[in-house]
Amino acid sequence: MTFTYELLWIILSFLLTVMVLSYLLGDNIFFRVAAHLFIGLTAGYVVLLIANQILWPYLINPLINGTWPEALWLAIPVVLILMLLLSQIRRFTWIGSLPLAYLAGLAAAIAVGGAVFGTLLPQSRAIVDSFDPARWYAVPNQTWLRILDAVVMLVGTVGTLSFFHFGRKQKTTSEEEYEKQPSIIEGLSKVGQVFIGITLGAVFSGVFSSSLLALIDRILFIGQFLTNLFRSF
């Protein structure tokens, strides 16, 4: 058995996997060492990744090799970066408001725009389209199934939206009346709770499935390592 560079990494991977799995016996020094090692490696890796993949190709290299007009354009992000750095000093905290406002505004615009035009409107249109008779009769012998699918989709969507309905009466006579929603919305929100519960259950089963697959992969790795190790001797 030759001791190669790849074998070293395999041994290290095996040891770290066993150290993490040792948490089955409770919190111990091996698990903590492995966790701290991963955290430290991740931090160092992120710094190098940002410098190598973001700062150098998008900022420093164009500044060095670009023309003056190009450099002026790139001066804008440089100034924003410097303002963020200066904001870490207590006397100049206010300076960081401008770049943070720019980032927050941009994120809000992108998120809201994406949610409205990428999710809400297409999903709503899909519900409307599901009641198109042409779709119902597109596949033979599945007409009632398509209709049922469309109704369930509509009820689930409206019920879920009703559950997250935050509207209240503007003029109320008592606190109980203020807390109570309109009866229609109350009823639909109850239906929405059922759909939300089913969805969260499906998500939970997916998490379970993904975790199980990750465990299978690690067991397979350990088994293959030990098999190869015994075969080599």
Add this chain to the structure above:
Amino acid sequence: MTEKITCPECGAENLEDAEFCIVCHAQLREDSTLAFVDPQQSDQDGFDLLNGEEDDLPGLLHALKQEDEAETAEDKSQENELPSITPEDEFGKEDIQEDEGIPGWLDRVRQRATEEEDSTGEITQKISAAKESLKGDKRSTQHENFETWIQKLRGPIGGGFDRDPEAGDSSDELEEEQEEVQEKESEWLQKIRKAEGKQNVTEDQRILDHGENGLLNWLVALEDGEEDRSGEQGEFDIKTEEDQESDEVKIDESAATQEIPVDERPLSVRIPPKLSVTDEDRSQADQLSSMILDENAPRPVRVIKRRSKLGAARFFFAVLLILSMSLSLFIGEAVVNQSGPIQPHTDGFLSWIKDLEEGAGILLIFDYQPAYSSEINLIASPILIDLVSRESDLNLLSSSMSGPILQRQLIGDIPGLDTDSITDLGYFPIGAYGAFGLGMGISADWQIVGLPESARAFPDGGFDSILILSDTYGGARAWIEQLTVLMPDTPINLVVTAQAMPMLVPYFDSGQIIGMVSGLNDGVILETELSTGVMIGMRRRAYQGGLVILAAVMVIGAINAGNQNGEEGGAA
């Protein structure tokens, strides 16, 4: 066994020969004088002092006092006639007056008493002492009341400062004495006075503190304290707890004297007014009392029960899970891939990849973490092998930090892959920003030297299709929302984990994506349909065994939790 005598006054037992009670010092026997007086000689001679009603000492003293008053009255009557009469003369006169009716035995006793110094008996001595005490009581009545007596006591003490002006010559000497007193004054007492805020202590108080007679100091302090307290009570101030505590502290610090609380309020004030309690007040009081009782009630200590048992059970099930999956993976023959029912989104994905033209430009977006790389790789490997076989132009873009590493790992496992046909577009830190920037084609007009290929990838590249590999719903949604709006004509497909799939199905139903595969089942379907040679069957068998064990563990845990809640509810 000796007999004991019971005291007629207090009932205590005393020795037989004891004359006085050891407890109350009352006389235990009949008067010794009575024994001394022979009953035979008494002979019912009419001696009033020893009649049946006055056979006790108080009665005897009362009789003597009456006799003394009678004698005093007689003396006053005789003073008018005889201005100067000596006691001896009075005694002789008394003898003369009484000689006529006095029995002979009494005369002999008196005669003997005059001749012998120690002839007076105990009773006689007590009588004499009682007479002296009565005289002393008369002197004490000169103090009409306690206040006047205190004033007299204070007079000579404080009089040093209110002295007669004629004594002004000696003021210098007195001041020197005061300075000496101040020097002798202990430091701790000065500290206490400073702490109490009594820095301006009057000279009277200093002298009182250093007086030789501690009792006088106490009495004067008591008098002052009563005056002060009476003034305070007149105001009816409501003291807070802090004030009460400070008062207590002051009392504790006054080591020399202690204030004795005396309630000098009139009786009408001391008696509280009659309370009128309504039903509402009563209910509130009941609630308050019940609340206080609940707060003071001993609460059961929440002990972590069966921690060791739970830990052991957890370890047991984990070992069982690992062993069962290990056996499924390493023991037995290879399992042939068996595909199950195909979902619409999986069918859409298969249709897309089958209809894909050779040499098509594909954008691969890596948006997953290393923990889910095994699942993603398991599904994506058959797809990539098929794409490579179609000589597709692959463009790799990462929106997760570990994306650059994971894409190398995935691409490196693909056999027969020509690295020249792969374009690395780099890393975009935030998926939504990157998707928006790429979709908007902002960099199309930019001609900055040195910008990476990804900055102008969309406008220049014109991808035929986009394949997003993601492990979370949020990451995939960010890309879908931006790209479906900005690049509506480019078909989007998803390779996601099982945990992200349920929330992404609506995007397939709405037509925003044309296909999606996720989880082990879809991986098996892909392998079966594409026939790339990736063996998933063994993993699927281990996966199914693991699911059964985990389901059993969940059921057992739910039952155990229900039993625990029932026990805790019953205990509560």
